[in-house]
Amino acid sequence: MKIHKLFLFGALVLSFRLFAQDAPPEISVIGEQYYCSDTPMNIVTSVSITDPNPEDTTLQEVFIQIAEGYELGEDTLVLSGVHPNISSVWNAAQGQLALFGPATFAEFESAIEDVLFQTTQTNFTQDRQFSINLGNANYLPSTGHYYFYVSSPGITWTQARDAAANQDYYGLTGYLATITSEEEVQLTGEQTSGTGWIGASDAETEGTWKWETGPEAGTVFWQGTANGNPVNGEFSYWNSGEPNNAGDEDYAHITSPNIGILGSWNDLAVTGDTNPGGDYHPQGYIVEFGGLPNEPEINLSAYSTIIMPRILSEDVSVCGTEQVTINIESSTNQADWYTSETSIIPVYSGLSYNVMLTESTTFWIDPSVSMCSNASQRFPVAVTVNPIPSVNDITIVQCEDEVIDGSANFNLSEYNDAIVSGDLSNIEVAYYSDADFLNQIDDQSYINTVNNQTVFVVATNTITQCSNQAEVLLVVNTELSQSVTLEACDSLDETGLVSFDLMVAETVIYANEGFDKEVEGFYETYNDALLLQNPLNTNYTNNQPYYQVIYARVQQDGNCHSIVEVVLNVKPLPELLEDETVFYCLNTFPETISLYGGIVNDVPNNYYYNWSTGETTINIDVNEPGTYTVDVTRPNGCTNQRVITVLASNTAxxxxxxxxxxxxxxxxxxxxxxxxxxxxxxxxxxxxxxxxxxxxxxxxxxxxxxxxxxxxxxxxxxxxxxxLGFPKFFTPNGDTVNDTWQISGFSSQFPVTASVKVFNRFGKLITILNESNSQWDGTYNGKLLPSDDYWFEAKLAEGRTFKGHFALKR
The missing domain is CATH 2.60.40 (Immunoglobulin-like)
Incomplete structure (x- = not known):
């Protein structure tokens, strides 16, 4: 059965009794049996109860519990036979049968041997283990520990921790229980309705939960709150949404049966809920005994097992439609195989069935027990027959690498579809250099060790894990091929990079290699061509200016026939002078200027010229503005163009x-x-x-x-x-410097046709200057005039009139 995930512990002891250091009685039992579904079964075949003290020959009570595998509502323990001094009480909730005396050891031995187990369950999932306890503690066979539940409503966690540590059970020291397995959860939670403290806390570091008591003290088992994680795979059994640290809750507590998952944990404050009627009010605590160092060995409890017949194996898958062996696991050492749920005669008996299967089928398997008179429950085991990948042995012919030595680089992965027939989507193909499939090789870049080498292939279906094997022969073709050259003129921007049509090379290759071949593709490097990596477009622009070698892979019958060098040669354009602008003087028309074709650093006579005027000479003469172009072609056919712009100019x-x-x-x-x-x-x-x-x-x-x-x-x-202008003063003293005063700027070229009148300060006209009398010598009627300021009024030929004054200095 599936162990329930919530439990609280075994016997709910309301009147708690512990034993002192007096040597306890001991019990041993024999009783590992297979369950027969037709009748109830004794849980043991023999029992022995002894006591070190010969005077102690009686017992008050014995508790028998289905400690592991208990199915509530289906499993039952009953006392059969006649036992006058012993009565029994069955507690279904706890899965416990209590035998009450007082009675002698012999009477309890007889009663225990008459305890029967029966169940209504038919599809078994777990064996049953029974603990027979002479004391009032619960015993768990899987841990060998004893457990008490102590009812103490309202007790705090620290009080419970200290109280548990002060308890003694026949020399075993108690501690607040540490729950570290599902079996402990079931015994201390599911089969008891008690609610109480256990020994875990995160009081030291919030969110770091560890066991504070028992052998596990100091062990961290949980980190975080409800969305946290277990630490190092440690066991925990928190309720949904726990721990939540609601109100500084630092102590672990088994929840009330009314709260969430039965037997699960939540975190509470050290006092819990102080409301006596609340579901979070502590009702007690669980004491565990066992596992501490230097403790005595006591045998107050023994256990027996009833093995429930069942098939432990799940559905299986096999590969191929050939003879296959199907192995199963059973709780018994025998199993009968049937072809249907109702068929009568088994087709095989045993745990390992070698059978020929051609299609998927379901076997119905009975984990039979020879001592049982009737058959057990049959368990279906579906056997799915998965096909193995269909593979082919192939030969791969690769071209020689750049060193002729019989070795080459193979991209084996390119041949997966030739090796594996059908859909490759779920097929993983691995290559090995040895038939033992120990040394896997790089399937995308493998260099053979010798010519005609065999490598080995395993094709595996990644879903079914079914695989098949094939062999691949690696052959290196050492045949050499002629190279092919493609030429193109440089582009006008003269980068040496142009677009080549590789289909032209393909045509030449077919002519050289034969039309029974196939050009598989073009590649930048020889190795890419070998490995079929990074193919180029057939319209390819070289990335090395002016000269580059690429490679064509030529196939024959799906294999490499040769790697052909394809030389990409970019021919330079004629080197011309820069485009220029020249000027034509309109005032010299019809004279002409000469325009030059522009060849630089070469012999221009070998070139061809085509001017926009239709002329074909290296120079032309023009006598009008405009744009003139000339296409200059080298003997190799490459053409460059020069543009000369003629602009007009003229004198002003x-x-x-x-x-x-x-x-x-x-x-x-x-x-x-x-x-x-x-x-x-x-x-x-x-x-x-x-x-x-x-x-x-x-x-x-x-x-x-x-x-x-x-x-x-x-x-x-x-x-x-x-x-025109006039001096501001003159000095008529006969030294020939500034001896006269006149209006400057007059000449025969620019005559003054009007007059200039000169006045003294009183307005008296002194002289009139004109073309025939252009200067004044500072006299009036032959007499020298004194130093003074004089005024003039000039009337010019173009009609201007202006006035001013100047000084005469003597």
Whole structure:
């Protein structure tokens, strides 16, 4: 049976009695038997009760418990026969039969031998173990320990710990129970309704649960709260949602039967719930005896076993439809095999059946017991017959690697579909260098040790684990092949990287190798071609500028015939001068300028030229702006292109010259038009020239302005101008320096057709200057005038009128 996961402990002892150090009586039993389902069975075949003290020959009580495997509601213990001094009480909840005296040892021996086990269960899952206890403690055969439940409502955990440690059972020291197995859970939980403390706590470190008592003291078994984890596989049996540390709960407690899973644990505060009526109010504690060092050996309890006939094996799978051996496990040493649940004659008897199977089937197996008069329950065991992978022995022919020595690199995994027939999705293929399948080899990159080497294959179905074996012969083809060269002109960006159509190479390979071959693919490296790794697209751009070797794998009958070198050669374009822009001076039309095809560092006579004008010479002459292209082709057929842009330029056309004169800052601004880019100079054709078309602080007088085209050096134009001005003073003293006063800027080229009148400070007209009398010498009617300020009024030919004054100094 499946052990229930919740238990509280064995006998609920309300009046707790312990024995002192007086030597206890001892019991031994014989009783390991197979269960026969037709009649109730004695739990033992013989019993012996003794006491070291000859005067002690009687007992008050004996407790017999189904300590392991108990099925509540189906299992029963009964006292048969006539035993005048002994009465019995069966406690179904605890799975315990109590025998009460007083009676002699012999009378209790007879009674125990007459205790019968019977059950209504038919499909057995677990043997039954019976503990026969002379004391009032519960005995668990799997641990050899004794257990008491002490009723003590409201006791705290620390009080329970100390009380348990002060108890003694025939020299065994008590401790608050440590529950470390499902069997202990069943005895101390499921078969008793007691609720109480056990010896675990996380008071030292929150969330770290450990046993504080008994032989397991200090052992950490749980980390965390309800979603925590067991530590090092240690046993625990927390209730759902526990431990939860609700309100600083640090002590372990077996839950009330009203709470969750029977026999499970929760964490409580050291006092538990102080409400006497609550489900979390402590009702007592469990004392355990046994396992501590230096303790006496006592035999107050003995145990017997009834082996419940059952098949322990689950359904099985076998591989292939050949003779197979099916091994099963049984609780008995004999089993009868039937082809159906109701068939009468077994087809085989035993635990290991060698049989020919062609399809999946179910056997019904009876774990028979020879001493039983009727058959046991039959257990179905389904045998699934799984097919083994279908495999083929093959030969792989690989091409020689780059060193001719009879060895090559094989990608064996590429041939899995040739070795294994059918779907490969659940098939794992492994390769070995030896027939004993000890040395597995790399199936994606394996170099054979000798030519014509055999390697060994195991194909395994990963679901059924059925496998089959095959052999693979590795043959190295040492045949050499001609290389193939593909050429292409460089791209216009001249990187040396262009796209090649590898189908062109394939056509040449077929012509060289024969049309019975197959070009399997193209690869960047020889090794990739050998291993069928990283195939290239047939439109492939080389990644090594101008020259690169790639490899074509040629197959014949599915095997490698040869690895062909494919040379990718990128031919350079003609080296040309950079595209350029030149200028044509419109003022020189119809003169022409010469445009050059642009060959650099080579003999240009071998090249072909095609100008956009239709001309085919290296140079052409043009006399108009425009864009001119020339395609230059080398004798190898590669063409490059040069573009020459002819822009217009011209000498300047002077539109107007603006003059600001007779001022503190005389300026000249030249306004010109034209297709050129212009610089400006004053009075000197050779410059210096400036970008600005304005000149400032220009002295009075006649000047020449020059305008030069710098875009195409189309020429210089000029124009003479006059800037008028007058001196602020003059000194007519005969030293020939500033002896006269006049308006500057007049000349025969720029005559003044009007007059200049000179006045003294009182407004008296002193003289009139004109073309015939252009200067004043400081006299009036032949007499020298004194030093003073004088005023003038000038009327110019273009209609301007301006006034001013100056000083005469003597």
């Amino acid at each position: 056309t002077i539109e107007t010259i603006e003059i600001t004169d007779i001022s503190e800052n005389n300026t000249i601004t030249i306004l010109a038009s034209g297709e050129g880019e212009y610089l400006y100079a004053l009075d000197d054709e050779n410059g210096p020239y400036q970008e600005s078309n304005t000149f400032e602080d220009v002295a009075a007088g006649v000047h020449t302005v020059y305008i030069k085209d710098i875009k195409a050096d189309c020429g210089i134009v000029s124009e003479d101008i006059s800037v």
